[in-house]
Amino acid sequence: VGTRRTLRSDEARELARVRIRATVDAIPPGRVASYGQVAREAGLPGRARLVGRVLADLDAGSALPWHRVVDAAGRIPPRPGGSAARQRRLLAAEGVAFDARGRVRLARHAWRSEEGDEGP
DNA sequence: CACCTGACAGAAG
């Protein structure tokens, strides 16, 4: 192997990304998870921003359900690119309900990795 | 190499 000095950290970073993508992919339809939650589920507590980076790097054709990731309060902050509207549409299509303020009703749609896909 | 930005979160006031 030619360049082995950064191999270790590169591998670690790649592993983190893979785990994050796998976690997002595990969020069932009609449910949402926060960035922080995804990070924790992926075994990377406190690294919500990394989750954001990974999602931001996804290519348009990705099959990952990125729209099921919202912020800790169920909000979908306006992002450059206008993906917020698309996200709302995708979530609504899955039956996700929003409150008057435009926040996802976490009480009904928060993902619980432990349980199946049943809600309150 | 220093410095800044960002698909975040949690504590504090």
Place this chain on the structure above:
DNA sequence: TCTTCTGCCAGGT
């Protein structure tokens, strides 16, 4: 409920 501040850390300039 909102603002400010601190933690975290990968990437870019």
